[in-house]
Amino acid sequence: MHISDGVLPPEIWLGGYVVAGASAAVVLRRYEERRLPQVAVLTSLFFVCSLIHVPLGGTSVHLLLTGLMGIVLGWLSVPALLVALFLQTVLLGHGGLTTIGVNTVTMGAGALTSHWIFVGLSRGHRSRPKALKISGVAFSATLGGVVVSGALFVWVLTLGGGSLGTVAGIIIIPYLAVGVLDGLVTASTVVFLLRVKPELLDRNPQPLPEYIE
């Protein structure tokens, strides 16, 4: 799902940088600087966990975790994704240096969609929701996010012109299959969090509770 260097025309990847940079700046301004370490630790956790490989029909695929990121971090997933994608390019050679912005936009939109679906569907009950219901909510939130970022991915590549739209169509099919796996994993993670640390899934606008003051 990473768009690589050299494929997109300059106005698209420059635009990606502008959109990703502006939204990360707006989000970071809303949070105090003292909380940056917390965002960073969670970013590295997601970075490492996206290296987990799950067997799928003979090959293995790695998890996306953008859905879980959106559910847990909310708006903070935008700067977190920006940093995670930068490190993925620099450390592992995935994606591209010029396309960090575009990739942040496609995945960030997915993460935020997951966040909104999760918040929207789990609204309405004050007490602890049932595990089955919350896992269904988490699954659909993740899948919704995957579909949205997949659609953006196809759209961006189609804008790129030439036969890139066809390329996007071919890449998107296994991506959606991974999205289903990702949804199942995220569902069980969310159920686990509900049992062990339910305040992480609270619907308040500040996803990281401040304990030490």
Add this chain to the structure above:
Amino acid sequence: MHPEIDRFAHLDSLVHRWDPRWKLACLFLLMLSMGLERPGTRDHPSWEADLPPALGCLGLSIAIVLLARLPFAVVLTRLRGVAWFLGIVLVIFPLTYPGEKIVIGFVPVSSTGFLVALLMVLRAFSILLLAIPAFGTSRFDVTMKALWRLRFPAPLVQIILFTYRYVFVYWAQLRRMLIASRARGFHPRPDLRTLRVAGNGLGVLLVGSIERTQRIHGAMKCRGFFGTFRTLEEFRTRFADVALFSVILGAGVLLLLWRLL
């Protein structure tokens, strides 16, 4: 996996001795100049004419890698990450690119499409090869300080530094958990149970990490952290830094002009 980007930082070369600020600025601008192209987006009278400048870009990137005395085979393995994407581009473009086609066997193939895809691959490799000379020839914290001195937003620099530091902590923890689960007779299989175990493991890591961030935050407050970035490293510009900057960027600008004119 070798996530340590700066494992070649101890080597010695012209690029290693280059002031990190000049190095990052130069290679970043070079990267931008290489990306300023629109392969395959509109009708172009002669794609063939773009091939020599694209090869020139690749040559310049390879020259910088060699100048940094990096082990070339290791640098090449980094290109595997984009091999899937670019491989699909290389197959699909010749088959579906609009325009006249030559029939090879039974398959109509567009030579223009192949050329456009080739240009994309060359450009991607030219840009990606610059990542290790740019970020792998100084210690990572020095690189980040240089980025900060280049007016890169301080909050992002801090997040990157912390994230990089904890990537290794969580990588080790994940490995420990995998070994522990294997010791308990767990084998990953394509079934629901494997996914549930993976999800629960993720949850354990997540809860642990939230509690860890609170301890880290407390420890940092004890040491007087209030969100400002302090550093002992001082950079000094020498003549050689500016000279190398001008030579490499000059070559990049010439290549850009060659493509555009």
